[in-house]
Amino acid sequence: MENGKLSARSKNLDQDSKSPKFRGLPEALAGGGAGRMVVAFLLVFGLGMALITLFGGQGWLAYQRLEDESVRLRQEVTQMETRQQLLKRELEALRNDPEYIELLARQRLGLVHPGDRVIQVPPDE
Numbered sequence: 124m125e126n127g128k129l130s131a132r133s134k135n136l137d138q139d140s141k142s143p144k145f146r147g148l149p150e151a152l153a154g155g156g157a158g159r160m161v162v163a164f165l166l167v168f169g170l171g172m173a174l175i176t177l178f179g180g181q182g183w184l185a186y187q188r189l190e191d192e193s194v195r196l197r198q199e200v201t202q203m204e205t206r207q208q209l210l211k212r213e214l215e216a217l218r219n220d221p222e223y224i225e226l227l228a229r230q231r232l233g234l235v236h237p238g239d240r241v242i243q244v245p246p247d248e
Contacts, residue, residue: 177183216223228234235241 175182179185217227
């Protein structure tokens with residue numbers, strides 16, 4: 124491009140930046156009440172939106188609480204599944220394992236075979 128075209132273009136830009144429609148934020152604050160009102164409104168609006176985003180019913184903090192509860196519930200489900208497997212194994216043993224049934228009868232009910240000698244040990248105090 125030629126120097127003449129560049130200088131004409133830069134002159135136009137300089138003139139446009141001095142026009143009121145291109146004022147910057149510091150000029151709006153230093154200017155009349157309307158500019159300050161707009162800036163104050165935008166600041167209050169932005170702060171309000173930030174607070175709603177963080178603390179609102181569907182905000183970030185609510186999301187974090189739900190995420191924590193989801194993790195806790197998944198752990199609880201895993202524990203329950205493990206317990207269910209143990210109970211299934213015990214049920215299977217109760218149905219099919221006479222030695223296991225005898226062991227439980229001796230431990231829980233205190234049953235003995237005829238002719239067995241029972242030795243009772245006093246509990247520690």
